Every structure is written in structure tokens, then in C-alpha cells.
Amino acid sequence: MSANTSDTRQTSLQIIGMTCAACANRIEKGLNKMDGVAQAHVNFAMEEATVTYDPAQVDLKQIQEKVAKLGYQAVPRTNRDEADNRREEAVRRQKRKLLLSAILSLPLLWSMVSHFSFLSRIWIPDLFMNPWTQLALATPVQFYIGWPFYSGAYKALRNKSANMDVLVALGTSAAYFYSLYLTLEWAAEGGSHHTPPMYYETSAILITLVLLGKLLESLAKGRASEAIKTLMGLRAKTALVVRDGRELVLPVEQVAAGDIVIVKPGEKVPVDGEVVEGSSAVDESMLTGESIPVEKKPGDTVIGATLNKYGSLTVRATQVGKESALSRIIRAVEEAQGSKAPIQRIADVISGIFVPIVVAVAVIVFGIWYFWISPGDFGQALETAIAILVIACPCALGLATPTSIMAGSGRAAELGVLFKGGEHLEQAHKIDTILLDKTGTVTKGKPELTDVIVERMDRTAFLRLVGAAEKNSEHPLAEAIVSGVAAQGIELQPPSRFEAIPGFGIRAEAEGREILVGTRRLMEKFGVEAGWAHGKMANLEEEGKTAMLVAIDGRCEGVVAVADTIRETSREAIARLKRMGIEVVMITGDNERTAQAIARQAGIDRVRAEVLPEGKADEVKKLQAQGKVVAMVGDGINDAPALATADIGMAIGTGTDVAMEAADITLMSGDLNRIADAVTISRKTMANIRQNLFWALGYNTLGIPVAAMGLLAPWVAGAAMALSSVSVVLNALRLQRINL
Numbered sequence: 001m002s003a004n005t006s007d008t009r010q011t012s013l014q015i016i017g018m019t020c021a022a023c024a025n026r027i028e029k030g031l032n033k034m035d036g037v038a039q040a041h042v043n044f045a046m047e048e049a050t051v052t053y054d055p056a057q058v059d060l061k062q063i064q065e066k067v068a069k070l071g072y073q074a075v076p077r078t079n080r081d082e083a084d085n086r087r088e089e090a091v092r093r094q095k096r097k098l099l100l101s102a103i104l105s106l107p108l109l110w111s112m113v114s115h116f117s118f119l120s121r122i123w124i125p126d127l128f129m130n131p132w133t134q135l136a137l138a139t140p141v142q143f144y145i146g147w148p149f150y151s152g153a154y155k156a157l158r159n160k161s162a163n164m165d166v167l168v169a170l171g172t173s174a175a176y177f178y179s180l181y182l183t184l185e186w187a188a189e190g191g192s193h194h195t196p197p198m199y200y201e202t203s204a205i206l207i208t209l210v211l212l213g214k215l216l217e218s219l220a221k222g223r224a225s226e227a228i229k230t231l232m233g234l235r236a237k238t239a240l241v242v243r244d245g246r247e248l249v250l251p252v253e254q255v256a257a258g259d260i261v262i263v264k265p266g267e268k269v270p271v272d273g274e275v276v277e278g279s280s281a282v283d284e285s286m287l288t289g290e291s292i293p294v295e296k297k298p299g300d301t302v303i304g305a306t307l308n309k310y311g312s313l314t315v316r317a318t319q320v321g322k323e324s325a326l327s328r329i330i331r332a333v334e335e336a337q338g339s340k341a342p343i344q345r346i347a348d349v350i351s352g353i354f355v356p357i358v359v360a361v362a363v364i365v366f367g368i369w370y371f372w373i374s375p376g377d378f379g380q381a382l383e384t385a386i387a388i389l390v391i392a393c394p395c396a397l398g399l400a401t402p403t404s405i406m407a408g409s410g411r412a413a414e415l416g417v418l419f420k421g422g423e424h425l426e427q428a429h430k431i432d433t434i435l436l437d438k439t440g441t442v443t444k445g446k447p448e449l450t451d452v453i454v455e456r457m458d459r460t461a462f463l464r465l466v467g468a469a470e471k472n473s474e475h476p477l478a479e480a481i482v483s484g485v486a487a488q489g490i491e492l493q494p495p496s497r498f499e500a501i502p503g504f505g506i507r508a509e510a511e512g513r514e515i516l517v518g519t520r521r522l523m524e525k526f527g528v529e530a531g532w533a534h535g536k537m538a539n540l541e542e543e544g545k546t547a548m549l550v551a552i553d554g555r556c557e558g559v560v561a562v563a564d565t566i567r568e569t570s571r572e573a574i575a576r577l578k579r580m581g582i583e584v585v586m587i588t589g590d591n592e593r594t595a596q597a598i599a600r601q602a603g604i605d606r607v608r609a610e611v612l613p614e615g616k617a618d619e620v621k622k623l624q625a626q627g628k629v630v631a632m633v634g635d636g637i638n639d640a641p642a643l644a645t646a647d648i649g650m651a652i653g654t655g656t657d658v659a660m661e662a663a664d665i666t667l668m669s670g671d672l673n674r675i676a677d678a679v680t681i682s683r684k685t686m687a688n689i690r691q692n693l694f695w696a697l698g699y700n701t702l703g704i705p706v707a708a709m710g711l712l713a714p715w716v717a718g719a720a721m722a723l724s725s726v727s728v729v730l731n732a733l734r735l736q737r738i739n740l
Contacts, residue, residue: 008038011060012334013049014086015042016073019152019214020164021347021398022355023072026156030070034058045402047087049074050335071155087218094215101145101208104137108201109715129195131183138200142176146207162355164393168210170359171389171714172203178382179203197379206390206718213722217399217729230414234305235326239270252304255320263302263313271304272319280311332418332666336409341422343689344401350394350697358392358704365708373710383714387707391717392700396724400692403732408685411736416653416668417678424664428648428682430629434577434675435620435642437634438588438595441652442602442672443564445635447476449484450545451561453536460490462558466550467492469508469515473500477546480562481517501525505548516551523549523556530556544597570602573672578603580676583628587611587619587642616642633667633675650675677740688735692728699724 018024024044031040031049036057042049051063060076067074075086111128127133143150149172152165179198186196239252242260252270255261260276263269269282281293284306293309296302302315305326321327362385369381405422412419419425439445454462467485470478471494485492497509504525505518516522520537523530528551536559540547545563549556574584585606588595595609608619616632620642623630632639632646643649643663651663652670667674703720706712712720 007056008052008054010050010052011063012077013051013064013067013074014077015047015049015067016075016086016090017148017152018042018044018047018072019148020044020393020395022156022161022163022394023152024398026159026161026163027067027070027072030066030159031063034063034066037063043402044398045406048077070159071152091215091218094211094218097145098208098211098215101141101204101211104141104145105201105204105208108134108137108204111198111201131179131186131191131195131198134198134200135180135183138176138179138204141204141207142172145211146172146203149207149210162359164355164395166355167358167389167393168206170362171386172206174382175199175202175206175386175714178378199379199382202383202386202714205715206386209715209718209722213395213725216722216726217395232330234268236268236270236305240264253321255317257317257320259317261315261317263308263315265308265310265312267308269302269304269306269308269313269315271315271317272324273302273304273315273317275300275302275313276316277314278312280313281309283307283309329413329418329668332420333409333413336405336419336421336425341401341405341426341689343426343686343693344422347397347401347693347696350397354392354394354397354700358389361392361704361708362386362388369710380710384708384710386714387710387712387717388704390714390721391703391707391712393721394696394700395721396696396699396728397693399725399728399732400696401689403729404685404689404692404735407732407735408681408688411738412678412681415674415677415681415740416671417674417681418653418666418668419678420664420666424648425682425685427629428631428665428679429686431582431631431648431679431682433583433585433623433628433630435616435623435630435632435646436584436586436604436672437616437632437639438586438590438598439564440635440670441633442570442586442598442604443566444670445564447480447546447562447564449481449560450563450565451540451547452558453533453560454558455532455556457552457557460488462550462552463488464490464492465510465513465515465552466517466560468495468510469498469506469517471495472498472508473506475500477548477562478506481560484562513553517548517560520549523551526551526554528554528556532556533559542593542597544594564598566598566601567670567672569671569673573676574603576673576676577679580679582679585623587616589613613639614641617645620645631675631679633672635670650678673740680740681735681738684738685735688732692731695731696724696728 015027021044024042027049028040028042031037031051036054038052038054040049040051053063064074107128111134149165149169152163153169156163156166179200182196182198236252238249239255240262241248241250241255242262247262255271261270261273265280275296275298277298279295279297282296282302283293284303296313302313303326304324319325365388366381366385369384370376370378374380405425409419409425436442452459452463463485467482467490470481471492482492493510495508495510499507501507501518501522504522505516508515516526516528520530520534530549530551533549533556537547537549540559540561545561547559547561550558550560577584583606584604585608586595586599586602586604587608589611590609592609595607599607611619616639620630620632624647630646631648631650632642633650633652634643635652643651648665649663650665650667653666653668665678667678703712703717707717
């Protein structure tokens, strides 16, 4: 039942005791029926429940009690380390039980060869053939090792449902108790006549194989969350903090916002912050995928877990703990891995009705064998029914989707692509049209000095005067000129006089010379003849650049042009998207001429120019009305409505928090190749899920008739069932090795 208030909380619970997808379905349904629970998702692969609830109507303790009533244990997940420790302890227990079960089952397996005439010449110790010995070996396996199956089956049946435990408990109990009946009958007759075939080995070996499958599954599932462990491993463990004039080495958890932190060369930046002193280059590749270190100076921001390469930096901590960029990334990956993709509903529905149907089929087949095919042969009928019960366990079906989602979203995170949830990972493979914002997405979002045309002056002297004239201006175009000149190693002195002339340009004096930089109208205003430069200026403007005339001491000496240049990787990325069959459209508020110039450079064929911010969402709707599945890619606040309207919104991680909040996918770097990576990973993940569902369903569909025909010994069915789950998980893990 939905909560009637927006004041909700979300909690993550580790669920202990689930054995198959039917368990996860039962817990999910039970929690969703509770008053005050807005939404509950249970992920079988991660053994986790995510519950959104209204604390005014229901509290955490009641949620835990509900899970306990359903037969499981819910433990608040305070941190991933604790959950991993619990999982590792559970794996150790599984290993110990498996070893004991194998030791006790091995003699029974040896005795089983007497059932096959072609193996009758193999020597078997008489002790192993004795029914009392077999009973002594099988009983601890059945009731100590196998107790969790009985417990799980009882809890499931008590809640009017059925799961894998029911099938295993039914199958092994039938074999064990029928063998016990034969043993007592043999003993009552004096135990001297020929020992009848016993089925103790069937129950013991089945339990051993199921345990083996579960252990392999647990180990493989542990590998599926490697991406989270890798991200967590990036964190710095300690920080050098300055407090009360003293330098203290503190655990990074104890650093508070506002603390001053010193980061030495070669060390990891411990927290997100702002550089207050020093300069260096910081390697941000582990978070953004950008391989070139980024220059940092006072006023610049640094991200925790990145690597300081050269100089020492003094940083004021701004985001610490759960608020840091890395923590937010880890949280996004966890949420994606814990969410459900719509395709999983198919598996959930099938798993929910599968077990009762299988039990009914096993009973019917038992009757057919006992009364018609092999009249009176209870043992053969029983073996056939047990094989059906075991081969039909829907474990593989329950693992098919969540393990692929875990592995796919984990690999995406390693490549700098964060999916907000499984539904977005699924939806992205359908994208056929991508709408790209121009500024800050296709382009760098920051103007740069692109062209310098000089008529007769020395180029260096010309640039030194232009740079000096613009040095005191705060206009973005002036900043681009100053940065471009400085990048060429030219030292700039401040001007002795500076005047900004709004709408025209600037007038300044440097090195004793008068300098004008601006429009054609500025030259006309001061009577400067600039006819020779007008044609060159028009050519630059045709290329989408902002061109400015430069006059020195009353003579037009040259032209400088500034433009927001396209990212180095944009053309390559757009060509890649086209090869994938995706149409690329650029959308911008800029004028048509500038937009077309940028589009030509980037290789984009379709352009929507002079679109107001609110109009971007309308453009998305127009494409959707044509039947297109549209992804919008942007980085600014003005892109948020379009990001929310699109089928998939992708935010450039170097952009604003508002854009990232509105988006379904965050691209951690400005490289547009991440768009193609996101679509590729989605396509490969969906293909992987379909493979898993096909094999899981195909396995059950084929296995049941084969078992019903009596062509499958129960222990073979048990081995096949265990291997089917492991094969599904291993197939999903292939996604962790995707190379793009």
C-alpha cells in the first residue's frame, strides 16, 4: 500500500536466508502490502531490500518484523564492508558444511554404482552396502546439513507459497524416508536376505550438489559487485589536516567541511574541496576517464580519490563523507544494481507460479509411472518424481536478470557511465535518436583564442599588446584572448589605462601605445580605416567565430578570433554513434550560422538553432511524436526540462548538479564517446539477459520432460540444476570484460 505523504525515507536491508527468486518475490509482495510502505524492491542476486516508507505510519523495526514473519532476517546495512563481512562468513559456513556433506556422501556415491549393471564389477566395500551404514551416513546430511531446506520450506508453506526449499525438501525426504522404510523392512526380516536397492545416496548427493551450486553461485555473485569494491578502494584512508596550527594525520572519516588539508605530491586527494594555495596537476582519470592530468591553482576544485601528481596543494574541504563525489557515485551504482529492470517482471511472474506447478507435475508423473508404465515399481516412480522436483528449481531464472544488471552497471561505472537504475539500463538499448546540446556538450563550453591575423607587425609584439590591453577586462572573450596569449609563453604587463566601451569593445594604453580591440563600429567611432580586414573578419564569422578588429596607434593591424571550440573527441564520438545506427541532432540557443559551423566541424547533419531553453523540451516531444526513442544530452540548468522529458536523459558529469539530478544517466567526463559506451553497454546487457532467460527457461522446459521419461537420475538432475545457476552467473560476469 502506498504511503499518503511525501515525507518518506529510504533504507537498505540485507536479507539473510533467501534461497531462490520465489523468496525475493514473497518478501517484496509482503513489504509492499504494508501500510506506510511506498515501494519495496528485493534483489535476490545482491541479497538486499530497498524500502521507501513513511516513518509516520511504519518504522524500521516493523519492517524487520514483517520480514521475520515471512521466514527471513533483515539487517540494516550500515555500510558495505559489514555486508561483505557477513557474506564472507556465510561463504565460510557454506564451505564447512559442503566439506562435511561431501565426506559423508562419498561412500554413498561409491555404493550407488551397484545400481548400474555395467558397473557391477567395481569393488564396493561390504560396509558401504550395509543399510545401517548408509542410514548412519545419510541421516546427518539429511537433517543437519539439509536442515535449512526444511526450515525454508516450512516458512514458505506457512505463508502459503512455495520455493526451491520446498522442491529440495520434498525430493530428498521422499528418497530418504522410502529408503528408511526399506531398511526397517529388511531388518524386520532378519537382515539376512539380499539387500534391496536403497536411495540414501539420492538424497545425500542431491543436498551436497545443491550446496555446491549455492557456494559457486555465492562466489560468482561476490565477483558481480567487484565494481563497487574497486570504487571504494579508490578512497584515501587518511588526510593531513591543519588544526590549531598543527598538522594532524586523521582518518578521512574525521575530516570536517571547512578543514584545511595538505595534499603532497603523489598522494590521493582525501576529500572534495577548493585549492587555497599551491599549484599542481591532478590525475582525475579514475573518476572521469580523462587521461591527461588537469592543472589546478587557487580557486579550482579538486575531487576526493584523484591523484596529485607534482606540486603540493593546500585544500579547503567542502564535501566530505557521504556528500563527496565518490560517495555519490558509489551510491548511484548501488542503487542501479539494486533496482529492477522491467524485463525482470517476466522472471518474477514465472518464478511465482513455477514451484506449485512442478509439484503437481511430479505427483502426476509419479502416478503414471507407478500405475501404468512400471506398475508397482515404487522406486522407479519415486526416482522419476524426485528428478522432476530437482531439475525444475527456478534458481537460474531468478538470477538471470539481476546478475546481468549488476555486472553491466558495474562495468559502466568503471568506464565513467552511471545508470540511475536498471530500468534506464534497459531503456537505453532502444535509443535511435540523440539530441545534443551544443555549448559544453559538443563544444568545450569555454571560448578560446582560435585565429590571429596580422598585416605587418611582428606577431609576438602584436599579441603582447592585445593581451596587455585585455588583461583588466572581465569579459569572457577577453579572458579567452589573455589565456590564449599566455599559453604561447608571452609575458603580459597590465595596461597603464583601460576603458570598456559597452557594445563596441575596449580602449587601452600599454607600452606607451594606444590599442583598440572590438567591432567594425568601434573602428568607425575612432576613425580607423579597416577595409582590408573586413573580408577576413566575415570569413571567420562564417565559421561561427567571434572576430575582433585590432587597431594600434590609429592603424588597423590585425584581427583576432575567439570561439567555443568543439571537444577533441566530439567528431570521433558522433561518427561512432552514426555507425551504431543512431541519428544525431544538435540543439542550441545560438544563431543559425554559428550552429551550422560547429555542426560541420563535428560531423552533425541535423541542427536545431535559436531554440530557447523551454523550447528544448518541445523539440524532444516533436521527435517522440515521430515514434523516435530520444536521448537528450546536456550539461546546464537550461537543459534540465529536456533531460526530464526525453526517454533517456544523459547529463555530462562536468556540468551542473541540476542537470545530473534530472538525468537518467550521468556521463562522468565530457567525452561524447561515453554516450556510445552507455548505449553499447545497454545493448550488451540486454543481450546477456535474454541469453540468461533463454537458457534458464529452456533448461527447465527441456529438463522436465526428460526427467518425466525416466531418462534422468536424480543426482544428475541435481548436478544440472546447480550448474544452471552457476552458468547464468558466469555468463553475466562476461559483461565485466567488455572492451569498447
